Amino acid sequence: MPKTKKAVSTGMSAAGQLGLYRTMLRIRLFENCLAGLVEHGEVKTPCHLYVGQEAIAAGVCAALKKSDCVWGNHRSHGHFLAKGGKMRPLMAEIFGKKSGCCGGRGGSMHVICREEGVAGTVPIVAATIPLAVGNALANKLKNTKDVAVAFFGDGATEEGHFQESVNLAALYKLPAVFVCENNMYASHLGVLERRVENNLHEFGNVYRMNSVRTDGNDVLGVYETTLEAVARARKGKGPSFLEFMTYRWYGHVGHRRDMDVGVKRKAELEDWFRKDPVLLAKNALEKSGVSVSKLDGIEEQVKAEVADALAFARKEPYPETREVSEHVYAGRVK
Amino acid sequence: MRIINYANAICEAHRQLLKSDPRVFIIGQGLWSPWYAGSSLKDLDKQFGKNRVIDTPVCENAVTAAAIGAAISGMRPIVFHPRMDFMLLAMDPIINQAANWSYMFAGKSNAPVVIRSVINRGGEQGAQHSQALQALLAHIPGLKVVMPATPYDAKGLLIAAVRDGNPVMYIDDRWLYEIEGAVPEEMYSVEIGKAAIRKKGKDVTIVAISYMAKLALEAGKALAKNGIDAEVIDLRSVKPWDADMVCSSVKKTGRLVVAEAAWKTCGVSADIAAVVSREAFDRLDAPVERVTLPETPAPASKALEAGYYPSATDIVKAAEKTISRRKNGLQSALR
Numbered sequence: 001m002p003k004t005k006k007a008v009s010t011g012m013s014a015a016g017q018l019g020l021y022r023t024m025l026r027i028r029l030f031e032n033c034l035a036g037l038v039e040h041g042e043v044k045t046p047c048h049l050y051v052g053q054e055a056i057a058a059g060v061c062a063a064l065k066k067s068d069c070v071w072g073n074h075r076s077h078g079h080f081l082a083k084g085g086k087m088r089p090l091m092a093e094i095f096g097k098k099s100g101c102c103g104g105r106g107g108s109m110h111v112i113c114r115e116e117g118v119a120g121t122v123p124i125v126a127a128t129i130p131l132a133v134g135n136a137l138a139n140k141l142k143n144t145k146d147v148a149v150a151f152f153g154d155g156a157t158e159e160g161h162f163q164e165s166v167n168l169a170a171l172y173k174l175p176a177v178f179v180c181e182n183n184m185y186a187s188h189l190g191v192l193e194r195r196v197e198n199n200l201h202e203f204g205n206v207y208r209m210n211s212v213r214t215d216g217n218d219v220l221g222v223y224e225t226t227l228e229a230v231a232r233a234r235k236g237k238g239p240s241f242l243e244f245m246t247y248r249w250y251g252h253v254g255h256r257r258d259m260d261v262g263v264k265r266k267a268e269l270e271d272w273f274r275k276d277p278v279l280l281a282k283n284a285l286e287k288s289g290v291s292v293s294k295l296d297g298i299e300e301q302v303k304a305e306v307a308d309a310l311a312f313a314r315k316e317p318y319p320e321t322r323e324v325s326e327h328v329y330a331g332r333v334k
Numbered sequence: 335m336r337i338i339n340y341a342n343a344i345c346e347a348h349r350q351l352l353k354s355d356p357r358v359f360i361i362g363q364g365l366w367s368p369w370y371a372g373s374s375l376k377d378l379d380k381q382f383g384k385n386r387v388i389d390t391p392v393c394e395n396a397v398t399a400a401a402i403g404a405a406i407s408g409m410r411p412i413v414f415h416p417r418m419d420f421m422l423l424a425m426d427p428i429i430n431q432a433a434n435w436s437y438m439f440a441g442k443s444n445a446p447v448v449i450r451s452v453i454n455r456g457g458e459q460g461a462q463h464s465q466a467l468q469a470l471l472a473h474i475p476g477l478k479v480v481m482p483a484t485p486y487d488a489k490g491l492l493i494a495a496v497r498d499g500n501p502v503m504y505i506d507d508r509w510l511y512e513i514e515g516a517v518p519e520e521m522y523s524v525e526i527g528k529a530a531i532r533k534k535g536k537d538v539t540i541v542a543i544s545y546m547a548k549l550a551l552e553a554g555k556a557l558a559k560n561g562i563d564a565e566v567i568d569l570r571s572v573k574p575w576d577a578d579m580v581c582s583s584v585k586k587t588g589r590l591v592v593a594e595a596a597w598k599t600c601g602v603s604a605d606i607a608a609v610v611s612r613e614a615f616d617r618l619d620a621p622v623e624r625v626t627l628p629e630t631p632a633p634a635s636k637a638l639e640a641g642y643y644p645s646a647t648d649i650v651k652a653a654e655k656t657i658s659r660r661k662n663g664l665q666s667a668l669r
């Protein structure tokens with residue numbers, strides 16, 4: 001792996017660190033619950049699970065304000081939860097229920113929570129990268145000092161959308177943070193089947209923007225790296241390209257591991273299980289003196305939250321047939 | 335004749351094309367994996383090598399344009415887009431470049447490329463993973479657009495498309511992959527621009543596109559039980575489409591239903607209705623009925639999906655509506 005830049009330590013408070021752990025655990029347990037629902041056929045909408053990558057959503061979003069927006073992709077349940085989205089509307093959306101965050105019409109791959117700054121997530125690879133640039137442009141023109149964050153995978157950097165977007169953002173010094181979650185796969189193809197070298201972090205250099213590659217399973221590192229990028233953006237110093245190295249534990253979509261469809265990743269997977277971001281954070285907290293009972297208490301609370309969301313989603317009604325034609329056009333616009 | 339399914343018929347056409355013509359290669363996403371193409375490209379990489387069966391990075395624009403460039407340079411590429419929705423990232427090479435190439439250069443150069451895309455809808459996937467956008471493509475001079483509904487046509491139209499010499503958009507539907515039918519083992523082509531009568535009838539013409547052709551046949555059977563003798567036409571090509579066959583059928587039946595699982599406004603169904611109302615104006619006993627999607631994007635929730643995609647029953651109802659016009663229809667009285 002090429003040289004990585006070490007983030008400066010900002011000394012996050014103990015409460016803050018517990019918050020990061022809780023966020024990661026919320027994502028982990030939510031997604032694991034979903035994996036079971038997919039396996040048993042209760043959930044049909046295609047679910048691209050975020051397990052293994054929790055530290056990135058948690059660390060990045062902890063560095064943001066509510067008014068900073070994040071934009072996501074097909075694998076965005078983690079982004080939604082980390083930015084402050086509630087489990088109930090997310091689970092209900094995945095169940096296709098009326099009280100889902102999109103009234104059931106979006107499903108797993110299209111989620112939104114504008115109140116908390118989740119601007120929208122969509123499954124056209126790379127599509128939201130230029131949209132986030134537009135968000136940053138609007139922020140600049142309105143002088144809000146808010147930052148726009150695009151979450152995307154290594155695969156998305158292969159689309160022209162990405163190249164065009166980073167150039168624009170750099171040229172106009174836009175307050176954008178490009179968060180590349182390099183989990184080394186785009187569906188069935190490994191990164192070296194798609195490019196000559198796993199060197200994504202160099203993209204930023206070409207455009208002379210702050211460009212960092214770092215460990216995506218170290219939640220504090222992710223947080224600190226993002227904090228610096230966000231500070232630069234707010235000060236008008238332009239965008240950053242942050243490449244977080246990580247690995248997704250489930251297969252591309254659904255509850256399986258993809259070994260069943262010929263992706264050879266058994267050894268890799270075992271390697272990465274040992275770098276479990278949630279466990280790493282938990283161990284670090286324990287080491288720093290947080291009691292086991294406190295950590296167990298958080299786990300119990302998160303389990304209850306997932307159980308509540310599931311029970312909620314199950315009992316909520318489906319949308320009515322006529323609702324299909326609502327919202328094709330926006331209502332009255334201010 | 336041997337019976338195979340639609341996906342395997344597509345695969346066999348690719349295999350025979352790769353085998354018989356060294357200029358043919360396949361390029362796109364998901365060619366080395368069973369997820370994207372079902373069995374429609376199964377093991378081709380193993381049989382012909384990864385140099386001719388190329389699974390690419392995620393870059394529809396460059397891949398499509400590169401295939402067009404290779405076609406202009408003497409190759410016969412088949413581009414694969416596992417979903418039509420993804421192909422939207424490649425609209426410049428398709429519409430500005432490939433479609434115009436022969437015309438702009440006065441026929442001195444051409445782009446014999448086949449661009450295959452899949453309609454892959456349903457399954458609570460939502461708006462960006464469900465679209466059927468043939469009308470966008472059929473609108474463009476210089477493109478041909480085929481949409482086979484049977485295993486026989488799936489094979490024959492792919493071979494015809496590769497041999498055509500023009501950019502041909504080949505659109506298949508995942509819902510057809512398991513359908514079985516008779517398919518000759520040897521290579522053959524199905525003429526682009528020719529429709530097929532799937533059931534003869536005299537009371538009403540049903541013109542159906544792609545998967546709707548299957549439903550139209552079911553509708554035809556249901557209508558027969560009610561004493562209505564429908565003629566079912568599988569359009570097969572939507573650009574050019576077989577106006578001769580459709581119009582002569584309508585001149586016989588006096589009634590037309592067009593079934594297309596796409597949007598109504600400016601859809602292929604609109605073009606058919608317009609042409610028929612001109613060419614068979616004085617033989618129409620009822621207004622043309624269209625069975626299409628509602629004018630909304632695709633929803634995810636199964637509760638909304640259930641009413642979204644048109645069914646055989648919708649076709650039956652539309653046909654009955656045209657028939658019910660007979661009683662007060664002026665045209666037949668005047669004739």
Ligand SMILES: Cc1ncc(C[n+]2csc(CCOP(=O)(O)OP(=O)(O)O)c2C)c(N)n1
Pocket residue numbers: 048074075123124125152153154155156157183185186187252363392394420423
């Ligand atoms: C434009 C477009 N092309 C192809 C796809 C199919 N597809 C869905 S996810 C995916 C892989 C994306 O990989 P990456 O961006 O690295 O994200 P990851 O799945 O690894 O999180 C692909 C190719 C798509 N959804 N959109």
